[in-house]
Amino acid sequence: MDADSTGRAGLAxxxxxxxARKPDPLIVGDNISRAFGGLKAVDVEHLEIQRGVITALIGPNGAGKTTLFNLLTGFDTPDTGDWSFNGKPLSGVAAYKVARRGMVRTFQLTKVLSKLTVIENMRLGATGQRGERFWSAPFKSLWSSQEDEITRRADELLVRFKLDAKREDFAGSLSGGQRKLLEMARALMVDPELIMLDEPMAGVNPALKQSLLGHVQSLRDEGRTVLFVEHDMDMVRHISDWVIVMAQGQIVAEGTPASVMADQRVIDAYLGAHHDTDLSEMDEEAIMEEAMAEIEGTKE
Incomplete structure (x- = not known):
């Protein structure tokens, strides 16, 4: 049994x-909290992300999803909490060191360097470059072979993500969907074990959505772990193995996509616990889809 199917089988x-406790967690966190003034944006008692699967993190606007991403990846500092990646603590570790350990992320608003070309953006994604060091930079013979290898790997990824035709174009000239692809490709330059995607479908036209879905699935199929924030419930249903639901900074439910869609705790998180009549499973799923559509519409 391959690595990705082993990870999914462990969720059974x-x-x-x-x-919920997982059989092979890659991330484990306890008592993670972050407040902004009087608002407690994140208040997670316990969190585990299973290795080798695609986990979706969903919830209403303001649920704390992106703030939790920022905390786990070192882009923000929690008020309390401890978490580990591959058994090694990450509390207080700077964002660039988190990436070097194999845990990288993308952003809802893409962070490509618009005045550099696509291939230059890709080269910047590689770590440990000798040509960036003060003492070796003047001596090309010390770093030229490494740069050639970095460029070769970058070109392979551009072909994989169908961006090779844009190789010499400025990144700022790419469409929103192409920027998402570039950001995902650049993240792979560090050969990460975990990739965290913040709303990968936001601003992507329908023609590129299927391509992005395929790329996310391929990350899992080659043995990587994926954690993503998303409002597009078609994507959540289609590719996620496990779903974690946040509301008001807390985790309120977990499960497979099918079980989460029919979970009363999830319905309440989106619509409030004010139902006066019993609903069938199909009714609950219809209400959930309608709520998700409204949420997605307000974000656009």
Missing amino acids: GVPTDPG
Whole structure:
């Protein structure tokens, strides 16, 4: 059995309770909290992300999803909490060191360097470049072979993500979807074990959505772990193996996409616990889809 199917098989007996224990977690976090003034944006008692699977992190606007991403990746500092990646603590570790350990992320608003070409953006994604060091930079013989290898790897990824025709174009000339692809390709330059995608479908036209879906699935199929924030429920249903639901900074439900869609805790998180009549499973799923559509519409 390959690595990705082993990871998915391990989820079979996991309960659908918030903070459920996983058989092979890559990330484990405890008591992670972050407040902004009087607002507690994140208040997660326990979190585990299974290795080798695609996990979706969903919830209403303001649920704390992106703030949790920022905390886990070192872009923000929590008020309390500890978490580990591959068994090694990450609390207080700078964002660039988190990336070097194999945990990289993309952003809802892409962070490409618009005045550099596509290939230059890709080269910047590689770590440990000898040509960037003060003492070796003047001596090309010390770093030229490494740069050639970095360029070769970058070109392979550009072909994989169908951006090779844009190689010499300025990144600022790319469409929103192409920028998402470039950011994902650049993240792979460090050969990460975990890739965290913040709303990969935001601003992407329908023609590129299917391509992006395929690329996300391919990351898992080659043994990587994917954690993504998304409002596009078609994507969540289509590619995620596990779904974690946040509301008001807390994890309120977990489970497979099918079980989460029919979970009353999830319905309440989006619409409020004010239902006066019993709903069938199909009714609940229809309400959930309608709520998701409204949320997606407000973000656009």
